[in-house]
Amino acid sequence: MSVASVPQTVSPDLTSRTIAYFSMEIALAPALPTYSGGLGMLAGDTLRSAADTGAPMVAVSLVHRHGYFKQALSPSGQQSETDVIWNPSTLPPAGKSVTITMQGRAIKVSAWRFDVVGVTGHVIPVFLLDSDIEGNDPYDRTLTDHLYGGDTYYRLCQETVLGMAGVELLHELGCLPSVYHMNEGHAALLALGLLEDQIEGKPLSTATEADRLAVAKQCVFTTHTPVPAGHDQFGRDQMYAVLGQERAEALERFGCMHNNLLNMTYIALRFSRWVNGVAMQHGKVSQEMFPEYHVESVTNGVHAATWIAPPLQRLFDDEIPRWRHDNQYFRSVYGIKPSRIANAHRVGKRKLIEAIAERTGEALNESVLTLGFARRVATYKRASLLLQDPKRLARIAKKIGGLQIVFAGKAHPADTAGKGLIQEVFEIAGKISRGSLRILYLENYDWELGATLTQGVDVWVNTPRRPYEASGTSGMKAALNGVPSLSILDGWWIEGCAEDVTGWAIDDGDNDDAEAASLYDKLENRIAPLFAKPNAWARMQQHCIAMNGSFFNTDRMLGQYFANAYFPLAPTIDESPSAEKLGEESAAKSVTASV
Numbered sequence: 389m390s391v392a393s394v395p396q397t398v399s400p401d402l403t404s405r406t407i408a409y410f411s412m413e414i415a416l417a418p419a420l421p422t423y424s425g426g427l428g429m430l431a432g433d434t435l436r437s438a439a440d441t442g443a444p445m446v447a448v449s450l451v452h453r454h455g456y457f458k459q460a461l462s463p464s465g466q467q468s469e470t471d472v473i474w475n476p477s478t479l480p481p482a483g484k485s486v487t488i489t490m491q492g493r494a495i496k497v498s499a500w501r502f503d504v505v506g507v508t509g510h511v512i513p514v515f516l517l518d519s520d521i522e523g524n525d526p527y528d529r530t531l532t533d534h535l536y537g538g539d540t541y542y543r544l545c546q547e548t549v550l551g552m553a554g555v556e557l558l559h560e561l562g563c564l565p566s567v568y569h570m571n572e573g574h575a576a577l578l579a580l581g582l583l584e585d586q587i588e589g590k591p592l593s594t595a596t597e598a599d600r601l602a603v604a605k606q607c608v609f610t611t612h613t614p615v616p617a618g619h620d621q622f623g624r625d626q627m628y629a630v631l632g633q634e635r636a637e638a639l640e641r642f643g644c645m646h647n648n649l650l651n652m653t654y655i656a657l658r659f660s661r662w663v664n665g666v667a668m669q670h671g672k673v674s675q676e677m678f679p680e681y682h683v684e685s686v687t688n689g690v691h692a693a694t695w696i697a698p699p700l701q702r703l704f705d706d707e708i709p710r711w712r713h714d715n716q717y718f719r720s721v722y723g724i725k726p727s728r729i730a731n732a733h734r735v736g737k738r739k740l741i742e743a744i745a746e747r748t749g750e751a752l753n754e755s756v757l758t759l760g761f762a763r764r765v766a767t768y769k770r771a772s773l774l775l776q777d778p779k780r781l782a783r784i785a786k787k788i789g790g791l792q793i794v795f796a797g798k799a800h801p802a803d804t805a806g807k808g809l810i811q812e813v814f815e816i817a818g819k820i821s822r823g824s825l826r827i828l829y830l831e832n833y834d835w836e837l838g839a840t841l842t843q844g845v846d847v848w849v850n851t852p853r854r855p856y857e858a859s860g861t862s863g864m865k866a867a868l869n870g871v872p873s874l875s876i877l878d879g880w881w882i883e884g885c886a887e888d889v890t891g892w893a894i895d896d897g898d899n900d901d902a903e904a905a906s907l908y909d910k911l912e913n914r915i916a917p918l919f920a921k922p923n924a925w926a927r928m929q930q931h932c933i934a935m936n937g938s939f940f941n942t943d944r945m946l947g948q949y950f951a952n953a954y955f956p957l958a959p960t961i962d963e964s965p966s967a968e969k970l971g972e973e974s975a976a977k978s979v980t981a982s983v
């Protein structure tokens with residue numbers, strides 16, 4: 389796969405970069421398989437906004453030579469996976485390499501530089517770490533190959549490379565950031581790298597509480613999921629085997645273990661001065677998960693110029709050209725005639741219908757209400773909720789003059805339950821997709837398909853089980869394209885839903901049946917009647933962009949990180965308890981419990 393089309397620039401001055409952004413995955417270009425889903429998209433969109441707004445940032449990730457995976461689906465919906473191998477050698481090399489010790493041996497790590505170029509030409513350099521170097525142990529050469537592949541041992545090795553080699557490489561390149569942003573716990577071992585710097589070559593056993601605080605003063609942590617399985621943890625044996633005794637003991641001493649496991653989230657919590665969730669509700673849920681720490685919220689966004697369909701971009705260039713420099717101008721979309729927005733959206737819908745015809749041979753109808761549901765297939769996202777009552781759905785489709793539903797999504801190769809869900813959707817669709825109801829499942833949900841779908845459907849559907857959707861960002865992409873959402877009130881939608889204005893809430897129920905019934909009610913009684921009135925529908929499209937597009941973007945999000953987390957006017961005082969105090973507190977709790 390070639391990256392030759394990506395413009396590369398001369399190496400930017402790294403000494404002036406004050407913020408280092410670390411992420412296990414970053415979606416850098418549609419052709420590069422260096423991401424799996426929402427987390428990597430967010431990282432990429434964050435850096436694209438950083439480039440647009442001239443932020444003094446630099447980023448670190450792994451090169452992932454074999455990518456995540458390409459999905460194929462059999463006629464019964466059985467998923468199979470293939471590697472997506474790419475060759476980074478068309479990118480400029482970082483020019484330096486570092487050697488760290490892990491698994492009791494030396495491993496050399498180099499990097500490739502990918503430049504994210506902003507609207508004014510400002511560059512955010514991204515260093516993609518690479519351990520495939522001659523002289524390294526054969527196993528170690530594979531460590532930067534597979535995103536979320538391998539076993540837990542492989543994963544801990546990868547996270548050690550990301551955190552520890554990442555920090556060293558930046559220093560080697562003359563880059564000495566004052567803020568390190570851990571995008572998810574995967575990157576938390578950067579704290580160990582900083583701690584080793586802090587004690588200047590002395591044994592880690594001499595590191596004090598003051599040293600921990602000195603590291604924490606430099607670190608900012610964003611947690612991304614309230615699903616416990618989403619927080620990486622590793623056995624004590626693996627920790628000792630990969631990191632070695634000295635580092636393992638330091639992590640134990642500084643309170644990074646949880647339930648006797650090394651927990652990446654706890655490393656990040658212990659070594660950060662600022663912690664946030666990715667939507668207001670998610671911050672609160674995370675606060676309950678980690679009561680000893682103070683957890684704030686910064687609601688996610690998406691990079692507008694990456695996700696808005698070309699015809700709409702042209703309309704905005706015409707009417708509010710400053711939107712490319714400042715997304716707050718989207719509020720002024722209220723000054724644009726709704727019919728012009730509707731016309732631009734229709735072009736996106738046609739493009740979607742063409743893409744579907746090309747991929748599947750199916751011909752969808754441009755004038756029929758079309759719903760989109762595309763996301764990582766995890767059980768809590770309930771892909772099949774929309775099909776909970778197939779008979780009712782078919783009845784509604786007939787009554788409202790037709791309904792088209794487009795699904796897409798990958799299940800993690802090891803997620804058997806998720807793979808089962810895809811087959812369930814196929815099975816139900818096979819039974820009821822005929823006449824006025826058309827249901828399709830598209831293969832290999834990725835950046836391009838995500839864009840085509842969010843730019844082309846009429847309504848974006850999201851059905852997570854509360855409160856597991858930390859934020860969700862695909863609905864934001866839809867909103868920027870004038871597409872309302874029909875969603876469970878979870879994640880970002882709690883903040884984005886103005887009923888009958890920007891979309892619709894699926895009412896909370898005690899069970900799947902009740903929530904599906906609410907979904908069908910809204911579809912039949914609110915959405916379809918409005919869709920039948922083009923002027924009213926166009927007005928709704930305008931609300932989506934003016935109200936939600938102007939807020940749920942990464943320009944606004946990054947501004948909030950700057951003002952609250954990176955360089956707050958009133959610095960956050962570190963109130964996280966020391967390891968000793970944590971010990972006392974849990975002792976006190978167990979006393980209370982036994983009373």
Ligand SMILES: *Cc1c(COP(=O)(O)O)cnc(C)c1O
Pocket residue numbers: 424425426427429762763764833834835838839859860861862863865
């Ligand atoms: C935006 C995006 C996601 C994240 O969307 P969610 O709403 O969080 O599920 C995942 N995958 C791709 C390809 C995307 O473009």
